[in-house]
Amino acid sequence: MSTFVQKAFSELTTTELLEIYRLRVAVFVVEQDCAYQEVDDADQIAQHLFRQDESGHVLAYARLIPEPQQVRIGRVVVAPTARRHGAGRQLVTTAIQAARTTYPQAKRIVIQAQAYLQSFYASLGFQPVSDVYLETGIPHLDMVLPLTK
Numbered sequence: 223m224s225t226f227v228q229k230a231f232s233e234l235t236t237t238e239l240l241e242i243y244r245l246r247v248a249v250f251v252v253e254q255d256c257a258y259q260e261v262d263d264a265d266q267i268a269q270h271l272f273r274q275d276e277s278g279h280v281l282a283y284a285r286l287i288p289e290p291q292q293v294r295i296g297r298v299v300v301a302p303t304a305r306r307h308g309a310g311r312q313l314v315t316t317a318i319q320a321a322r323t324t325y326p327q328a329k330r331i332v333i334q335a336q337a338y339l340q341s342f343y344a345s346l347g348f349q350p351v352s353d354v355y356l357e358t359g360i361p362h363l364d365m366v367l368p369l370t371k
Contacts, residue, residue: 225273226271226272226273226282226312226313226316226320227271227272227273227274228269228270228271228286228320228324229269229270230268230269230270231265231266231267231268231270234270237278238272238274238278238280241274241278241279241280242270242272242280242283243260243261244279244280245279245280245283245299245301246260246261246283246297246299247260249299249301249302250297250299253302254358254360256358256359256360258358264285264287264296265285267287267288268285268286268287268296269285269286269320269324270283270285271283271284271285271286271313271316271317271320272284273309273313279301280301281300281301281303281304281309282299282300282301282304282309282310282312282313283297283298283299283313284296284297284298284299284313284314284317285297286317286320286321286324286325288325288328289332291327291328291329291330292328292329292330292331292332293321293324293325293328293330293331293332294331294332294333294334295314295317295318295321295331295332295333296333296334298310298313298314298317298333300313310342311342311346314343314346315346318331318346318347318367322369328369329368329369330366330367330368330369331348331366331367331369332364332365332366332367333348333364333365333367334357334362334363334364334365335348335362335363335364335365336360336361336362337354337360337361337362337363338361340363340365343365344365346367347367348365348366348367349365349366349367349368350363350364350365351364351365351366352364
């Protein structure tokens with residue numbers, strides 16, 4: 223399997239961007255049946271972390287968004303064909319390392335996790351900091367991974 227690539231928005235090829243949006247919309251809008259503005263302005267300031275197959279299809283993706291004192295990991299998604307083989311854990315582990323390296327001044331990493339994935343994120347060191355709430359009709363909670371220097 224290929225390695226993860228990290229690129230700024232301006233570095234993405236049009237084909238890479240198409241494949242990223244194709245996966246995000248297929249999962250977050252169609253599979254999860256949520257009508258919302260999936261493509262947003264955060265894409266322009268984010269670092270995009272992704273892995274592709276030999277045909278160029280994106281298998282796993284997350285974006286890193288710099289915020290004051292922290293980095294937000296968002297749009298964490300694994301293609302249905304790549305699930306249940308550790309791709310999610312590899313993706314989030316790689317995203318944590320990329321956040322540390324790319325934004326060394328950050329004091330924490332934050333995520334807006336789907337509630338059913340709370341134990342998965344907790345196994346990677348994230349701690350819940352909110353009650354469960356609905357976001358686009360899906361239960362979520364905010365979680366934080368403190369970064370120690």
